[in-house]
Structure formats: C-alpha cells, structure tokens
Amino acid sequence: MSKRKRPEPKSSSGGINEDEKNILGLIRSKQGMGATTYEMRTATKIQPTLITRAVASLKKSSLIKEVPNMNNKGIKHFLAVEFQPCKELTGGDWYIDGALDVSKIEGLKEICVRILERLKSKVVTLDVIYSYFEKASSDADKLSREQTREILKNLVLDNVVMEVKSNGLTDFSATRIGEICYKLTGKKSGGGEARDGAFALVPCGACPHIGLCTPDGVISPTTCVYFQKWLDF
Amino acid sequence: MTTTEFGIVYAVHIITSHFGSVASKVCECLLRRGPLSSREISRLAESDINHSKVKDILYLLIQHNCVQAFSIEPPDGSESKAIVQYIALFSNILHRARYNKFSSKVVNEELGSQCSGVLDGLLSNGRLTLEQLIDRDRDSKKQMGSEAIRDSLQKLVAARFVERVPSPEPVLGNKDEGPAQKKRGAKPSKIFKEPESLEERILEAATPVDAIRFPFIFEQGSSSTVADDDSNISEGKRKQPEVDYTSGPSNEVIWRPNFEELIRRLRHKACVEIVKERRDEGCANVMKAMLEVGRSQEKKAKTDKSVRTPIFFSVPMSMGSIYEELIKTDAGREMTQERVEACLEQLSATSSYLPAFVIESDGSYIVDFKSIISVAQKDEMESVVMRRYGKEAFRMFRYLSQEDRFVETDKIADAALTEKKDTPQILLKMWKDGYLHMQKLAVTGVYIPFLLWKVNKLIVSRQMLDEMYHASLNLSLRLTHETDSEKELLLLPMEKLEGALKERRNKYRAKSVLLTSARFKLDDAIMLFHDF
Numbered sequence: 028m029s030k031r032k033r034p035e036p037k038s039s040s041g042g043i044n045e046d047e048k049n050i051l052g053l054i055r056s057k058q059g060m061g062a063t064t065y066e067m068r069t070a071t072k073i074q075p076t077l078i079t080r081a082v083a084s085l086k087k088s089s090l091i092k093e094v095p096n097m098n099n100k101g102i103k104h105f106l107a108v109e110f111q112p113c114k115e116l117t118g119g120d121w122y123i124d125g126a127l128d129v130s131k132i133e134g135l136k137e138i139c140v141r142i143l144e145r146l147k148s149k150v151v152t153l154d155v156i157y158s159y160f161e162k163a164s165s166d167a168d169k170l171s172r173e174q175t176r177e178i179l180k181n182l183v184l185d186n187v188v189m190e191v192k193s194n195g196l197t198d199f200s201a202t203r204i205g206e207i208c209y210k211l212t213g214k215k216s217g218g219g220e221a222r223d224g225a226f227a228l229v230p231c232g233a234c235p236h237i238g239l240c241t242p243d244g245v246i247s248p249t250t251c252v253y254f255q256k257w258l259d260f
Numbered sequence: 261m262t263t264t265e266f267g268i269v270y271a272v273h274i275i276t277s278h279f280g281s282v283a284s285k286v287c288e289c290l291l292r293r294g295p296l297s298s299r300e301i302s303r304l305a306e307s308d309i310n311h312s313k314v315k316d317i318l319y320l321l322i323q324h325n326c327v328q329a330f331s332i333e334p335p336d337g338s339e340s341k342a343i344v345q346y347i348a349l350f351s352n353i354l355h356r357a358r359y360n361k362f363s364s365k366v367v368n369e370e371l372g373s374q375c376s377g378v379l380d381g382l383l384s385n386g387r388l389t390l391e392q393l394i395d396r397d398r399d400s401k402k403q404m405g406s407e408a409i410r411d412s413l414q415k416l417v418a419a420r421f422v423e424r425v426p427s428p429e430p431v432l433g434n435k436d437e438g439p440a441q442k443k444r445g446a447k448p449s450k451i452f453k454e455p456e457s458l459e460e461r462i463l464e465a466a467t468p469v470d471a472i473r474f475p476f477i478f479e480q481g482s483s484s485t486v487a488d489d490d491s492n493i494s495e496g497k498r499k500q501p502e503v504d505y506t507s508g509p510s511n512e513v514i515w516r517p518n519f520e521e522l523i524r525r526l527r528h529k530a531c532v533e534i535v536k537e538r539r540d541e542g543c544a545n546v547m548k549a550m551l552e553v554g555r556s557q558e559k560k561a562k563t564d565k566s567v568r569t570p571i572f573f574s575v576p577m578s579m580g581s582i583y584e585e586l587i588k589t590d591a592g593r594e595m596t597q598e599r600v601e602a603c604l605e606q607l608s609a610t611s612s613y614l615p616a617f618v619i620e621s622d623g624s625y626i627v628d629f630k631s632i633i634s635v636a637q638k639d640e641m642e643s644v645v646m647r648r649y650g651k652e653a654f655r656m657f658r659y660l661s662q663e664d665r666f667v668e669t670d671k672i673a674d675a676a677l678t679e680k681k682d683t684p685q686i687l688l689k690m691w692k693d694g695y696l697h698m699q700k701l702a703v704t705g706v707y708i709p710f711l712l713w714k715v716n717k718l719i720v721s722r723q724m725l726d727e728m729y730h731a732s733l734n735l736s737l738r739l740t741h742e743t744d745s746e747k748e749l750l751l752l753p754m755e756k757l758e759g760a761l762k763e764r765r766n767k768y769r770a771k772s773v774l775l776t777s778a779r780f781k782l783d784d785a786i787m788l789f790h791d792f
Contacts (some may be wrong), residue, residue, distance in 0.1 A: 029606070037689065057757065070272060115718050121677060126679070127677070127678070127679040127680070129679075132776065157541040164263045166443075177677065180675070181676070181677045183612055184654075184655040184658045184675070185651075185655060185657055185674055186642075186658065189611050189613030189614075190612035191609075191611040191613075192610075192611075194609075207425070210611075220537070221639045221642070222534075222643075223639075223783065224639055224641075224642070224643030224644055225640070225778075225782045225784060225785040226640055226643075226644055226728050226731060226782060226785050227640070227644045227647045228644070228781070229731050229735065229777065229782060230644075231727065231731035231734050231735075232644050232647060232648070233644075233647040233688055234648075235648065235732075235758075237727055238693065238731060240730070242733070246735075246737040248734035248735075248737045248741070249731075249738065249741040251738075254734075254738055257774075258742070258771045258774065258775075260767050260770050260771065
C-alpha cells in the first residue's frame, strides 16, 4: 500500500497527483469508450491547462493511451491501458489502428470463393463456411460466425456470390428447406453472369464530366480526351 | 416516362440529320412546347419560318410518322371551329435510329429478305400504297415483281409489322366532359384509371379497330374491304378530312410500319437473350416457346381499349401448351418434358441474384416481363456505377438498392465493408450526379446532421436514360466529326490509296465501325428503359 503523498504541481516519477488521479478514475470508469478532454473538464471541473498537463503526464507514465475516434476524427479519446477501445471508436472488427484492414477482408473473400469453387455441392450454408474458418490454423484467419456472415454478405454485394433459399431439392438436398444458402454466381455455378452494360462501355458512361458536356461547349464530343483515347487505334 | 432534356436534343439531332435544320426547328418547337397549331409554330419557332413552310414541314413529318395532327372538340354550344393541332411523337422519332434493327433483326429473321425489303421501303418513305411500293420496285436494280411485293405486304400485315395509317386528324372529346360522364353513378374509387397522357389519347383516337388496321384481304384499287368508317374508330370522333390521308390518290390504302409490334418483337428477343445469359440455353428455349404461346393473347389484351396499362405479364399458359410450342423448333425437340419442367422450375426460382422470371400458379405459368427487363436495367445501372465510381460505390449502390429505404452513412460503410472516412465522399459523388437520394436528419445536441441515403429507382432510371440519350448523341456527333475531318480522303477511291493514306483510311473505318456499333448497342439499352 502506497503512502498518501502531498499534492504536487508536477507528478513525480513514481506517483501521480490529485488531478491526475481524478482524471484517471474518470477514464477508467468509461472503460472501452474512454474520455475526451471536454468530458474530463465538465466532469472534474479542472482547468483546461491542468487537464492537458495531467493527460500528458498520464500518457508518459503509460497509464492511459490515446485512441482516435472513427466518426469524429478531430476528437481524441483517452483510455486506461487495461481496456481495449470499443467498436464505436475503432470502427469494428475489421479496423486496425483506425484504418479498415482491406487486405485481410480481400484475403478472406478469396478464401470463401476458393471454398465455394472446391465444394462438390454447388450450394453451402453459412455453417459450412464458418467451420472452415473455425478450424483455421492461424489466429489471424479465425473468424467468428458473425464475421463469416459479413464476409459472405460482402461477396453478395460484390455480385460474386448469391444468396438462395433452400427448397430441399437437387443441389439443396443437404440443407433444410427455407435455409439461407450461398452459391457462386457466373458460369462456374451453372448460372449466368451480369452483362456488361452498353452505356458503361462507351466513354460517356464512365465520364465524370458528362453533366458539363454539350455539343458546342468547352467539353464536347469533338474535343473530348476520353473519346480521343478510346478511338486511338 | 416523360421526355428528358437530352432526349429532346437527341430527337432534334435525328430530325436534323434526316430532314435538315428547318424541319428540326419545327420539331424542337413541338417537343419543347407540346401540341401547337401551325400558326403558333410559325410564330414560336426560333427562326423565321413562314406559315406555308411550317405546313409543308408538318406534312413531311406526318408522312414520316414523326408528327400526328388532331383537334379538340369545341365545348357544346360554342360556334368556334376546332383548331388543328400537331403533336411530335418522340418515340417514333427515336425509332428512326433503329430502323435497321426492325428490318434485319425482326422481319428478315421471321419473314425473310423479301418482306424485309418491302418494310425497308416503308421505313425509308414513311407511308406508301401498294402501288407506290410496286413503282418503287420497278425503279430498283433488284426487282422483286408486283406479285412478290403484294405477297410480302400481305405477310407483313398478317404478322402486324405493317398497319394501315391511322386517322389523319382525330377529334378528341372535350377534356372536361369525359371524366364527368364516366363518374356518373359510380364511386370514384371504383372507376379510377391511370390518367392517360394527351399523346396516348390522341394515338388511341387515331388508331382504327383491328379489322381495319390489319385487314385480311386487300386488293389494289379496291378499298371496299377496308373502307374507312368513322364508326370503327373507337373513343374520340373523327372529323371528315378534306383529303383522306388513309388512302392514296387512287383511293388505295396507305401502309406504314407498325412500331408497336416491331418493338414488341424486340422486347421478346431481349427477354430471351436475358434468360439465356442469366440461366441457360434450355431456359431460353422454354421462354421463347412461352412468348410464342402468349403472343396472340398478348395482342388481344393490348388492343382491348379498356386495358391501357402496359402489359407486364403474359397470359397464364399450361405446361402442355408450352411443350407443344417447344417441339415445333429444332432446339425444342431435343428437350424432354422432364427437362422443360426443370427449366420452368429454374425460371420460377427467386434469389438475391435474380428474381423469378416466370410466376407459377395452379399449374399454369405466366411470364413476368417486368422482372426480366428489370434485371437488364439493373445490370446497366450497376455497371455504370462500377465504372464511374469504383468497386466500393458499386457495393454501396447494390446494398441501398436491396434495402430500398433510407440508410445512415455509417451503416452503409459497415454493410459494404468500406472505409468509414471515405464513405461520405463516395456517396456524395453519386448523389451529385443524381444516382442517390439524400436526406439530412438533424438531431438535437449533435452539431453535424446525420445523412441518410437511398436509391430511388425511378430517379436513377430517368437520370440514366437522359445520360444515354446524351451519349448516343455524342457518338453520332463524334462520327460526323471524324467523317468531316477525313472528308477529302474519303473522296479518293480505296484502290488508289497507298502507304500512310491507306493506313489513315483504315483507321477511319475502324473508328467508324466502333462508333456505329457502340451506338447500336447503346440503343438496345435505351429501349430497355424507354420502350420495354
């Protein structure tokens, strides 16, 4: 048990002063969400300059850490070191240090597609895919059921995988009637592919300036650089 | 769907390139201001066009089925004379850019080259009598002979690809009177009908009944079987015209292409193509057979004047009738009844990827045209979003289309697994271009309002259509530009060109082919949104 020290204007190397103690208590009470300097000021009624000094000192003594807020990039949250930042601050499971882990997501999506391609039955349920990730050798590849569902939903939005309800017949014989199943889109799964839109194939379909283009204007089909590139044989 | 700004510009461009700038001024005036009398046109048309010239141009545009004359019956007791007004037929103007599709993709495939030759004559001249068709053939290098022309025309009329010209100047009933009479004795909710546009009312009044529109027997010089009788014109009275434009100088019947049927066949072809792409060859064959079975009934439903809503469903048909139709074709004969049943099951299946193309109820099947076409429309929209805004935007757009409600920015980022700080920028870009609908939700205590987003399919379709008209116009203008810049080179005979000049000529040809084929395919996409 440490002896109570006299309050000091500056924290000594071993202990912390009263202000710092109050602030640390507040930060700890906020757990994974942490506290902003504004919240510290209103809750403890300590002067802003002292708060800044106390926060710097607590950081220096590794009692708190600074975590950026995903939604309000200008606001910093301070968390006690023993807590992990909550989903509201980090953005969720797919974020690392405040940034979306795109390479991990893309990697997992590729694994899902490979599993679907390898499987003899063209349709699979969420549980089948989840069992693959559950058994994964490395922790990095291990996924929760919810995360697996999110990856599959993302593949549906990519139009690579489709969601189908089982009718218990033919391909669905191994599934319950009405159960949601996943299946690859495209020729490999015996289905067709989305057609390339005719409009998207001409330069105007992809043109960001189509709204400014007029027959005799500064941007026009006769002077258009995209047309020039497209017709450059 | 109403005309968009670039729709008008594109239509005016078509008229300019086919009939010159003066005709396009008259046409633009009608497209922008709506129905007008000839005097009003000569007053309102931008450049100075005198009244008689306006009349000449109007007759030219009527001859080419781009304008329809009509008049509105003066109110009871009024002694004022009904003034003849003119309305531009926007869809018919756009059809001018797809004449080769009607001729080669529809008629040539179905009825052969002779019929397609006769249709070509009608398409390029607008309206002709049998006699004029025969005269035209006499002057051509490849003569068909009068008998062959008569037979071809008869086949075209029987298949409804050609129709007798509509009433030159239908008189519409007084607008205020109509609904009041209908309402008498009936509850308003029971007699509610989708309001018809003026264009629809005029076309309906001008179109004769089927027996006159598509006569079974027609002889040169004889009009007895197809006598133009006012009593046969349903809804709207016909003013006795000074000159009967439905028959020629020798009282012979005048014919014109029936765009309604030609577009319907293109719609059927598009449906079969979509099913083939999204399902398989077998399903496409079954769909083709179903469209054949449903064709005659579809016609009946369409010509029934009480049903004015567009046909989105075929009539119910049994498995037996589908199979009967299927075995008439070579591809169909390879299919067993079991396979057909499996195809029908596939066509009726729904997933997140595809809606049901066929609806099964009590052992009969109905083709859902709307859902088939919507798949192709969705592909068009999504591929533009993908190319213009990227993969993340594509996922967001698809998510919002699925949800079909307002969703908050963060929720979209979570669902589409996109970087939260980039999501608002991507959404804003799409919103600025009219591809998304946005609403701000102000919450007390929060300085920055929440932004909610939604895909409004109607607004997106309209935006896409306008941009597609714009793109089609641009392709055409670019082709003109390329041709103009190589004008002198094009005058030289190909055999005499060598080296760099020959290469330049080949490059021009490649550019021209690319621009023309891109416009051809883009027109298919325009039809998906405007005509089907």
